[in-house]
Amino acid sequence: MFETIMSMVLTSSFGFAILRITTPILFAALAAVVAEKAGVCNIGLEGIMMISSLFGVLFAYWTNSWLVGVIAAVVVGTLVAMIIAIFALKLKTDIILAGIAINLVGGGGTTFALYMFTGLKGNTAGLTTPQMLTPRINIPLIQDIPVIGEIFSGHSILTYVAFILVAVVWVMLYKTSLGLRIRAVGENSHAADSVGVSVLKTQYIALALSGALSGLGGAYMSMYYSQSWNTGIVAGRGFIALAAQAMGQGEPIGAMFASLFFGFATALSTKLEGMQGFSSYLVASIPYAVTILGLVLYAISTMKRVKKHRAKTEAK
Amino acid sequence: MSDKRNIMFEIARGLIAITIAIAVAFLLIFASSDDPASALQCLLIRPVWTSGALNTKSILTILGRTTPMIFTGLAVCVMFSANQFNLGGEGAVMAGGFVAALVGIYVPMSAGLHVVASVLIGTITGGLIMIIPAVLKVKLKASEMVSSLMLNYVVMYIVLHFLNMNFADRSKGATQTFPMESTSLIGKMVTGTELTWGFPVAIIATILVAIFMYRTRWGYTIRMIGINESFSKYSGMKVGAVLVISQVIGGALSGMGGAIEVLGRYETFRWQGLPGYGWTGLTVAILAKNNPILVPFAALFIAYLDRGCELMSIYAGVPAEMIDIIQAVIFLFFAAEQFMAKTKHKMVVKGAKEEMKQIELAKEGGDL
Numbered sequence: 001m002f003e004t005i006m007s008m009v010l011t012s013s014f015g016f017a018i019l020r021i022t023t024p025i026l027f028a029a030l031a032a033v034v035a036e037k038a039g040v041c042n043i044g045l046e047g048i049m050m051i052s053s054l055f056g057v058l059f060a061y062w063t064n065s066w067l068v069g070v071i072a073a074v075v076v077g078t079l080v081a082m083i084i085a086i087f088a089l090k091l092k093t094d095i096i097l098a099g100i101a102i103n104l105v106g107g108g109g110t111t112f113a114l115y116m117f118t119g120l121k122g123n124t125a126g127l128t129t130p131q132m133l134t135p136r137i138n139i140p141l142i143q144d145i146p147v148i149g150e151i152f153s154g155h156s157i158l159t160y161v162a163f164i165l166v167a168v169v170w171v172m173l174y175k176t177s178l179g180l181r182i183r184a185v186g187e188n189s190h191a192a193d194s195v196g197v198s199v200l201k202t203q204y205i206a207l208a209l210s211g212a213l214s215g216l217g218g219a220y221m222s223m224y225y226s227q228s229w230n231t232g233i234v235a236g237r238g239f240i241a242l243a244a245q246a247m248g249q250g251e252p253i254g255a256m257f258a259s260l261f262f263g264f265a266t267a268l269s270t271k272l273e274g275m276q277g278f279s280s281y282l283v284a285s286i287p288y289a290v291t292i293l294g295l296v297l298y299a300i301s302t303m304k305r306v307k308k309h310r311a312k313t314e315a316k
Numbered sequence: 317m318s319d320k321r322n323i324m325f326e327i328a329r330g331l332i333a334i335t336i337a338i339a340v341a342f343l344l345i346f347a348s349s350d351d352p353a354s355a356l357q358c359l360l361i362r363p364v365w366t367s368g369a370l371n372t373k374s375i376l377t378i379l380g381r382t383t384p385m386i387f388t389g390l391a392v393c394v395m396f397s398a399n400q401f402n403l404g405g406e407g408a409v410m411a412g413g414f415v416a417a418l419v420g421i422y423v424p425m426s427a428g429l430h431v432v433a434s435v436l437i438g439t440i441t442g443g444l445i446m447i448i449p450a451v452l453k454v455k456l457k458a459s460e461m462v463s464s465l466m467l468n469y470v471v472m473y474i475v476l477h478f479l480n481m482n483f484a485d486r487s488k489g490a491t492q493t494f495p496m497e498s499t500s501l502i503g504k505m506v507t508g509t510e511l512t513w514g515f516p517v518a519i520i521a522t523i524l525v526a527i528f529m530y531r532t533r534w535g536y537t538i539r540m541i542g543i544n545e546s547f548s549k550y551s552g553m554k555v556g557a558v559l560v561i562s563q564v565i566g567g568a569l570s571g572m573g574g575a576i577e578v579l580g581r582y583e584t585f586r587w588q589g590l591p592g593y594g595w596t597g598l599t600v601a602i603l604a605k606n607n608p609i610l611v612p613f614a615a616l617f618i619a620y621l622d623r624g625c626e627l628m629s630i631y632a633g634v635p636a637e638m639i640d641i642i643q644a645v646i647f648l649f650f651a652a653e654q655f656m657a658k659t660k661h662k663m664v665v666k667g668a669k670e671e672m673k674q675i676e677l678a679k680e681g682g683d684l
Contacts, residue, residue, distance in 0.1 A: 043461065091652035091655050092652060093648055097648075098651075100595075100647070101643075104599075104641075105640060111637040112640075242465075281474070281480060282473060284473050285470045292466050295452070
């Protein structure tokens with residue numbers, strides 16, 4: 001049994017699957033990181049991904065161009081995040097509740113919007129044309145290397161964008177003045193305010209960036225991963241991304257590793273699903289159970305660190 | 317500003333929020349329906365008034381449908397009062413319903429006892445599930461929000477696993493359990509409607525939760541912690557224990573709601589996914605401003621809209637999912653503290669000016 005699993009895991013197609021599955025979670029996790037750094041918790045990621053994935057595919061269909069679709073998804077994601085921002089920052093709705101409201105819209109409102117715009121019910125499978133799907137990229141040179149080429153080459157262009165964005169977000173947060181402002185606001189908004197940083201403006205920007213990033217995640221879901229939009233398309237990935245953010249200690253690189261970890265767990269569960277003796281239902285719960293476990297491990301490590309720190313200061 | 321005026325203002329604000337939501341619904345209907353007039357009639361009037369007469373059956377069905385929403389609404393009230401954003405109601409409802417159904421099918425008991433035992437075991441299941449996010453929060457400071465969200469999916473898959481692998485009645489087309497014993501079923505209050513004896517139980521639960529929250533030491537502690545956790549801690553309250561208890565109560569109420577829903581409305585257990593009552597409970601609690609007594613009214617409002625949307629999808633072809641958009645709009649405006657803040661500000665200024673005038677008048681009167 002163990003050997004069969006190992007032989008499944010140690011294949012290049014498994015590595016390829018991990019990257020494929022990680023991509024949308026990574027986009028959303030980066031979105032969560034940026035928002036959380038500015039001290040706002042964007043629980044609406046799930047809904048933003050639902051809405052942007054729908055409008056991405058619709059715009060791609062109307063223009064017959066994946067690029068327009070992706071741009072539309074990013075724009076829609078940003079706009080929806082701005083709705084959260086206006087309610088949470090200006091009208092002082094609790095941001096958790098504002099996010100949940102967006103998730104509600106993402107759940108049922110998208111079905112409604114799809115019907116309103118196209119008359120379709122529940123999915124867009126009939127609309128898909130090859131021009132609407134984000135293209136696969138074969139990386140020159142790397143694609144010829146055995147194993148490595150099979151794992152890293154031939155993904156959707158958005159997969160590469162996601163991993164490049166890890167670096168971009170890191171640079172933005174730690175090497176630009178905007179990043180400094182975002183971190184300052186998240187760390188201590190009063191202090192930031194006292195030195196002339198506009199807390200509200202910074203949080204608006206952070207939420208907008210967060211919306212744009214999760215919009216990319218939505219675009220990837222409907223214009224590559226599922227090849228069309230359906231009501232269950234996001235399936236909790238926005239929530240998993242929140243967990244990835246927490247496990248990655250709020251850092252872009254940490255969130256990337258946490259996302260890869262979930263990608264691994266999901267890839268494993270899809271592999272096991274086909275095997276005899278495994279309940280497909282229990283196996284499907286693995287990524288979620290693993291998330292809880294990850295949160296626990298992260299929490300324990302944080303507590304230990306705090307204790308150590310305290311012990312040190314007391315010893316002094 | 318006087319208390320009375322404040323309450324009036326709050327009510328007016330709530331009504332305006334609801335009006336905005338209905339206005340959004342109107343816009344959506346006009347955008348999506350060929351016959352907006354009949355769609356509107358389905359949404360607003362048809363749930364209570366059909367072809368020129370009061371539709372008692374439909375009204376009682378709406379009343380019956382509030383039952384699970386009241387339970388999840390109360391659950392959210394208790395948990396949110398303690399500032400615990402536990403979103404695991406969904407999972408607790410599903411697990412409570414499933415376990416209650418199993419007791420109903422496989423554990424024969426005497427007539428009166430069976431239904432009570434089934435509901436209680438469903439209730440306990442819901443409570444036990446919530447121990448996980450609660451303890452993780454209190455002991456390890458792990459966000460109860462994220463862990464409870466994940467837990468929903470885990471619970472769902474576990475229930476589906478047992479439903480499909482162990483308890484499915486293979487003679488039926490759709491996946492469902494064998495029928496529950498008639499002794500375990502909750503009877504209808506009015507035959508031919510969805511109104512079961514679960515509804516009075518929900519009302520009793522509302523009263524009990526209200527007493528608990530406002531007339532007992534535990535309830536006071538829960539509310540105090542919600543208002544100021546550090547203050548409660550330093551004034552010697554057992555914050556950790558109370559946080560766990562508030563979430564376990566929330567889970568138990570959700571589990572009870574699930575159990576009563578399954579035993580009241582179905583003969584077999586046939587949920588293939590999370591039923592959604594956990595999220596509806598959230599809207600209900602927000603409409604009720606976390607006040608248990610207002611929960612049944614908020615649930616009635618949502619159930620009415622829900623029924624209206626259902627009729628609209630049947631008779632006017634507007635997708636029933638519109639209810640989610642309406643709920644979201646209500647949600648956003650109702651919870652918006654600063655919504656109409658300027659009007660409130662003006663009212664405060666006006667009130668203060670009037671008071672000053674009166675004082676001045678009184679003074680002048682005294683001088684004369």
